[in-house]
Amino acid sequence: MHRLVTMLATTAATLLIAATPVAAITYGEPDAGEHPYVGFMIFFDPSDPGWFSCSGTLLDADTFLTAGHCTFPVGTNGTETDPPTPGGNDVWVTFDATDVLAGWPARADYPDEASLYAARSAWLNANPDYTKGLAIPDPNYDDFSGFPQNFDVGVVQLNAPRPMATYGVLAPLGTAEELAGSPSGRNSALVETVGYGIQSIQPHPMEVDSRYKSTSRIVEVNGSIARGGNLHTLNNPSAIGGVGGSCFGDSGGPVYFNGELVAVTSYGYTANCRYLGGYQRIDVDVTRNWVTSF
Numbered sequence: 001m002h003r004l005v006t007m008l009a010t011t012a013a014t015l016l017i018a019a020t021p022v023a024a025i026t027y028g029e030p031d032a033g034e035h036p037y038v039g040f041m042i043f044f045d046p047s048d049p050g051w052f053s054c055s056g057t058l059l060d061a062d063t064f065l066t067a068g069h070c071t072f073p074v075g076t077n078g079t080e081t082d083p084p085t086p087g088g089n090d091v092w093v094t095f096d097a098t099d100v101l102a103g104w105p106a107r108a109d110y111p112d113e114a115s116l117y118a119a120r121s122a123w124l125n126a127n128p129d130y131t132k133g134l135a136i137p138d139p140n141y142d143d144f145s146g147f148p149q150n151f152d153v154g155v156v157q158l159n160a161p162r163p164m165a166t167y168g169v170l171a172p173l174g175t176a177e178e179l180a181g182s183p184s185g186r187n188s189a190l191v192e193t194v195g196y197g198i199q200s201i202q203p204h205p206m207e208v209d210s211r212y213k214s215t216s217r218i219v220e221v222n223g224s225i226a227r228g229g230n231l232h233t234l235n236n237p238s239a240i241g242g243v244g245g246s247c248f249g250d251s252g253g254p255v256y257f258n259g260e261l262v263a264v265t266s267y268g269y270t271a272n273c274r275y276l277g278g279y280q281r282i283d284v285d286v287t288r289n290w291v292t293s294f
Contacts, residue, residue: 030097036095041093045075054070057168061164066253072154074089075089075090078117086141091134092125170291173283191257191262264282
């Protein structure tokens with residue numbers, strides 16, 4: 001699968017196999033309306049083929065910030081271009097807080113991928129809670145080929161505006177360094193992750209399909225495996241480590257400090273979403289310049 005980064009680092013998109021997705025930030029709590037501009041996105045990837053879910057943040061009425069691997073490759077009307085091109089229009093976004101896939105057509109009810117695509121795309125197009133868009137990855141994104149310099153950021157330009165009272169606000173450049181300038185600084189740098197991903201893997205995946213939030217602490221900003229615009233946080237709940245982190249389906253979801261967006265969820269190092277969470281920073285020139293061009 002193209003979402004494999006290394007033997008230990010995998011991206012955090014969720015493959016939708018069952019009638020409903022697995023959902024929620026690990027060991028977190030319901031968002032309870034704190035981040036109404038954080039949304040759930042679903043897209044069709046014809047190269048696998050399969051349906052995947054991610055999270056993201058609305059920056060203005062029609063610009064939805066997410067991860068690069070959530071925007072490439074995305075199908076165009078159910079098909080793959082030849083040669084493959086970045087992005088596509090088989091992507092839909094909702095800002096509902098709970099039960100985002102209630103009534104989702106089940107795979108078992110359709111004999112092949114074509115009929116399943118037709119049913120699911122029709123369901124999404126008819127659902128007033130969803131807005132279709134165009135997926136656009138950072139032009140430097142190349143499926144983690146240069147790990148750890150990933151450029152794992154993408155945008156979905158919505159076909160219709162979704163006006164809100166508030167939108168996601170980007171943190172000033174260099175915020176992560178200021179938070180984690182020393183070990184003592186890291187211990188006081190509690191960040192908040194938000195998304196619709198799996199809450200726990202063991203003993204069983206927790207399926208909530210709702211927006212959750214959690215807290216974790218910065219472990220590394222510019223170390224050997226965090227260079228290139230990455231940020232690592234501790235996914236293990238602890239007295240000084242915060243209460244949780246991110247998991248599959250949280251890809252593209254925001255990492256906040258004091259209400260400002262520092263990074264988006266990118267990858268993890270274990271299959272059970274423990275140890276470290278990896279995030280693509282938005283507070284560095286290499287990604288900020290591209291994101292603000294929208």
